[in-house]
Amino acid sequence: MYFTLFVAVLMTAAFLVIAAYSIAKLIGPRSYNKVKGEPFECGIPTHGSSWLPMNVGYYLFAILFLMFDVETVFLYPWAVAVKSFGPLALGTIGFFMMVLVFGLAYAWRKGALEWK
Amino acid sequence: MFDFSIVAKWFDNLLRVTCGLGDFWVILIECVLVGLAILLAYALLAIVLIFMERKVCAYFQCRIGPVRVGWWGTLQVLADVLKMLVKEIFVVDKADKLLYYLAPFLVIVASVGTFSFLPWNKGAEILDFNVGIFLVTAISSIGVVGIFIAGWASNNKYSVLSAMRGAVQMISYELSLGLCIISAVILTGTMQISGIVEAQTGPWQWLIFQGHIPAVLAFIVFCVAGNAEANRGPFDLAEAESELTAGYHTEYSGMGFGFYYLAEYLNLFVVSGLAATVFLGGWAPINIGIEGFDTVMNYIPGILWFLGKTFFVVFLLMWIRWTFPRLRVDQILNLEWKFLMPLSLIILVLMTICVAFNWTFTIV
Numbered sequence: 442m443y444f445t446l447f448v449a450v451l452m453t454a455a456f457l458v459i460a461a462y463s464i465a466k467l468i469g470p471r472s473y474n475k476v477k478g479e480p481f482e483c484g485i486p487t488h489g490s491s492w493l494p495m496n497v498g499y500y501l502f503a504i505l506f507l508m509f510d511v512e513t514v515f516l517y518p519w520a521v522a523v524k525s526f527g528p529l530a531l532g533t534i535g536f537f538m539m540v541l542v543f544g545l546a547y548a549w550r551k552g553a554l555e556w557k
Numbered sequence: 558m559f560d561f562s563i564v565a566k567w568f569d570n571l572l573r574v575t576c577g578l579g580d581f582w583v584i585l586i587e588c589v590l591v592g593l594a595i596l597l598a599y600a601l602l603a604i605v606l607i608f609m610e611r612k613v614c615a616y617f618q619c620r621i622g623p624v625r626v627g628w629w630g631t632l633q634v635l636a637d638v639l640k641m642l643v644k645e646i647f648v649v650d651k652a653d654k655l656l657y658y659l660a661p662f663l664v665i666v667a668s669v670g671t672f673s674f675l676p677w678n679k680g681a682e683i684l685d686f687n688v689g690i691f692l693v694t695a696i697s698s699i700g701v702v703g704i705f706i707a708g709w710a711s712n713n714k715y716s717v718l719s720a721m722r723g724a725v726q727m728i729s730y731e732l733s734l735g736l737c738i739i740s741a742v743i744l745t746g747t748m749q750i751s752g753i754v755e756a757q758t759g760p761w762q763w764l765i766f767q768g769h770i771p772a773v774l775a776f777i778v779f780c781v782a783g784n785a786e787a788n789r790g791p792f793d794l795a796e797a798e799s800e801l802t803a804g805y806h807t808e809y810s811g812m813g814f815g816f817y818y819l820a821e822y823l824n825l826f827v828v829s830g831l832a833a834t835v836f837l838g839g840w841a842p843i844n845i846g847i848e849g850f851d852t853v854m855n856y857i858p859g860i861l862w863f864l865g866k867t868f869f870v871v872f873l874l875m876w877i878r879w880t881f882p883r884l885r886v887d888q889i890l891n892l893e894w895k896f897l898m899p900l901s902l903i904i905l906v907l908m909t910i911c912v913a914f915n916w917t918f919t920i921v
Binding site for chain 2: 452453454455464468470471478481491496498502509513514524526531538542
């Protein structure tokens with residue numbers, strides 16, 4: 442049942458965008474000229490494409506995120522069971538948490554967290 | 558406490574038994590009604606939130622804000638929507654057209670998707686999966702992709718820069734957001750949102766009381782990270798108007814821009830709503846263990862409790878937005894990776910210790 446509702450919710454979202462877009466297309470004005478089709482750039486003609494190589498720092502943080510995010514996802518099933526495990530829960534997750542903490546400490550020490 | 562699922566069951570029964578409709582039609586009608594309810598709530602809340610933001614911002618800056626359209630400026634937002642609708646929608650020649658039109662879908666799907674998980678009242682959650690809160694974090698991360706695609710597809714130098722900044726900021730803050738939610742899950746022992754709220758009914762059972770120190774810390778970290786996740790000041794690096802004109806939605810005109818505006822405010826509401834649900838008890842009324850007081854509090858409908866708490870957090874976040882100056886990109890990343898991330902790991906361990914040794918705050 443919830444899956445049907447979930448699909449309904451997603452379709453609602455899509456419907457909202459399509460409806461608003463089509464109303465705007467219908468009642469909005471339409472005109473075209475060459476200058477209007479240029480990307481905005483402080484009034485002077487644009488120079489070249491914007492799809493340029495980016496600062497490597499962004500990708501570094503993306504990789505770090507990927508690592509930690511996957512590790513936090515693994516924590517969810519454990520989190521649900523902590524109450525029934527009692528003190529044992531701490532022991533079972535200790536090693537895993539250590540990997541997480543050491544990973545962060547290592548990245549920090551290596552200077553991966555510095556923005557250059 | 559009034560249970561809304563009675564109404565839902567009555568309506569389901571009405572369709573099935575009284576009208577004698579088949580399975581297909583019943584589900585279709587119910588889904589359409591749910592969709593309409595979501596759209597209505599979404600639009601109404603967007604209007605209220607945008608109006609509130611303008612007024613709050615105005616009073617923080619010693620102005621009076623919009624007052625001309627309607628009584629005390631109440632119709633200003635409707636006027637804005639009308640204006641956005643009659644504006645032309647056009648694409649930059651060099652833009653990636655497919656991605657350009659796809660991006661608003663992703664952003665709106667993420668915000669409507671997370672929005673429909675909020676518990677409005679007892680039994681009035683639209684989606685109530687048993688992995689609810691986990692699914693919320695999963696869906697909310699689609700929004701990052703939407704914002705990134707919007708900036709990238711525009712083929713505008715400001716937009717591309719803003720997309721990169723927005724992406725790196727939002728993915729970073731997702732980590733502490735997730736860790737704070739995990740600490741809450743440890744305390745409640747369930748991921749289902751109705752279950753999380755259910756665990757907070759009773760005297761002094763809101764998580765923020767139940768989990769005392771780690772829960773309060775987690776609430777604060779959640780608010781900070783949520784603010785960054787909703788891309789609002791002081792973390793509005795992605796649309797830093799003094800350096801990037803309008804950021805990732807520079808090249809969007811009319812309604813295209815409207816979607817991002819809508820999603821921003823609804824994301825703010827969703828983040829506040831989640832903070833209210835997870836830490837402040839959702840629709841659960843405040844009970845202090847004295848019978849007379851508790852009975853009076855239980856008479857107040859759950860939806861009022863939920864909206865009251867949520868708007869309290871919304872006001873808090875607006876207050877922060879209009880008080881603090883914008884951070885630089887290195888400051889934002891330092892704050893997350895060198896302060897909030899270790900702090901949320903410590904909160905997680907503290908919370909585990911508290912739960913494992915039964916040091917939670919409960920009145921028997």
